[in-house]
Amino acid sequence: xxxxxxxxxxxxxxxxxxxxxxxxxxxxxxxxxxxxxxxxxxxxxxxxxxxxxxxxxxxxxxxxxxxxxxxxxxxxxxxxxxxxxxxxxxxxxxxxxx
Numbered sequence: 001x002x003x004x005x006x007x008x009x010x011x012x013x014x015x016x017x018x019x020x021x022x023x024x025x026x027x028x029x030x031x032x033x034x035x036x037x038x039x040x041x042x043x044x045x046x047x048x049x050x051x052x053x054x055x056x057x058x059x060x061x062x063x064x065x066x067x068x069x070x071x072x073x074x075x076x077x078x079x080x081x082x083x084x085x086x087x088x089x090x091x092x093x094x095x096x097x098x
Contacts, residue, residue, distance in 0.1 A: 024047065024048065024049045024050070024078075025047075025048060025050075025062070025078070025096065025097075026045055026046065026047050026048075026096070026097040027045070027046055027048065027064060027077055027094050027095065027096050027097060028043065028044070028045050028046075028094065028095045028097055029043070029044055029045075029046055029064055029075065029077065029082065029091070029093075029094045030042070030043045030091075030092040030093045030094070031075055031082075031083060031089055031090060031091050031092055032089070032090040032092055033083060033085055033087055033088075033089055034087055034088045034089070034090065035087050036087075041092070042083070044082070045097065046077055046080050046082060047080075048077050048078030048079055048080045049078050049079045050062060050078050050079075062077075062078065063077075063094075064076065064077040064091060064094045065077075065091070066089060066091055067081075071086050072084050072085065072086060073085060073086065073087065073088060073089045074089070075089060075091060077094075
């Protein structure tokens with residue numbers, strides 16, 4: 001009886017551990033694109049997968065951040081590049097959904 005209880009507790013612990021280590025998620029992002037004559041605010045839901053080159057970058061890449069490459073500005077979250085434009089972008093807010 002004691003062995004069954006120990007087995008049940010260990011399986012429960014392993015299930016919780018694996019469910020908390022998912023490799024994808026959804027985030028609601030609100031950002032503003034600043035054009036020369038107007039400003040457009042966009043709110044969108046993005047599904048993404050975590051990107052990691054080493055063990056520490058998984059948690060850093062989960063958070064949306066602004067990036068630029070050869071004059072194109074965009075928002076990066078996981079493996080998704082969002083809002084690519086040459087105009088400035090302002091990240092207003094984000095909220096994790098899953």
